[in-house]
Amino acid sequence: MKALKDIPYPSTSSDPSIFESWSGEYDRVRIPWSIKRLSFSRSADQRYHASRLLEQLSWNGDFAEAEQVRQELVEMNVPIRPSRVYYNLAWNVLRQRPPPPNLTETFTNWLSLLPNMTNDQKPLNIGQLSSALLFNSHHLDLETIAQFGIILSSKGYIRKMGSSVVACLTRHADSDVSSRILDEMIAADYAYNRSQFGAIDNTSTGRQRHTIKRLWSIAIRTHCTAGRPEVAFRMVKRAHEHDFRLTKFTYEYLLGKLEADGLDDLAAELRAHPCCGQGCQSMPRTLYPILTSTKWTFVAAKQ
Secondary structure, eight states: OHHHHHSOOOSSOOOGGGSOOOOHHHHTOOOOHHHHHHHHHOOHHHHOOTTHHHHHHHHHTOHHHHHHHHHHHHHTTOOOOOOGGGHHHHHHHHHOSSOOTTHHHHHHHHHTTSOOGGGSSSOOOHHHHHHHHHTSOSSOOHHHHHHHHHHHHTTTOHHHHHHHHHHHHHHHBOHHHHHHHHHHHHHHHHHHHHHHHSSOOHHHHHHHHHHHHHHHHHHHHHHHHTTOHHHHHHHHHHHHHTTOOOOHHHHHHHHHHHHHTTOHHHHHHHHHSTTTOTTOOOOOGGGSOOOOOOOOSSSBOOO
């Protein structure tokens, strides 16, 4: 494709004499109704688009050829139309064994070409991609998971996969890194809502606040189960500074972990905070899950 673009135009004008004039012979040709209906039902956008070849290769499962065409379109600065067909390409990258050496880049290239949730007639099966990234791999690639969370948040899917991504990154990545990615996911979701719905109404604002409350609560409880109650306590204080609400269960969970680890001063400070409430009771120690340690190649979490 790039080679065709580099071919110079002919220096002389075309010769119209090589074309045959219209005659009644063409009028007598009967066109099948199926072809007529197809040709007239297509809009101008459907008849041709610069990335249509890429879509066709994706439908046919020609993954290597599709990747080559995608690279050429990018090199020529040709815009690629978002399409759900690129889900097949993203899924193919994840199921390759052994994984490709540039997995994160290749996967996110196709992931970024998926349409927004509101622009797609049928929501994508995000759960299949999440399972392949989080559970069906011998190697947990946290960098790819982080990009997965940020890109799909920018497309309106934060409520579909946000909880699993945040829990995984909080458990296994450095706390500063996981907090930054959480902030980026929430910011991407906010930008998506602004771009799709314009001014944020009360319903959208309430949904946004619920998302923040849910994801921050998950991150704080994950720090507790990973044996980092002091990090969880600092995250609660940061939530209070930004006026983020947390679930009552999260306060109780953290309070129980602080008391169980003998951090009585932090527990007393947490209990005295108005958000914790007078009726805030610590969780029984028997409810804390038992976690085993695992080595990862991403930024290691501080135990």
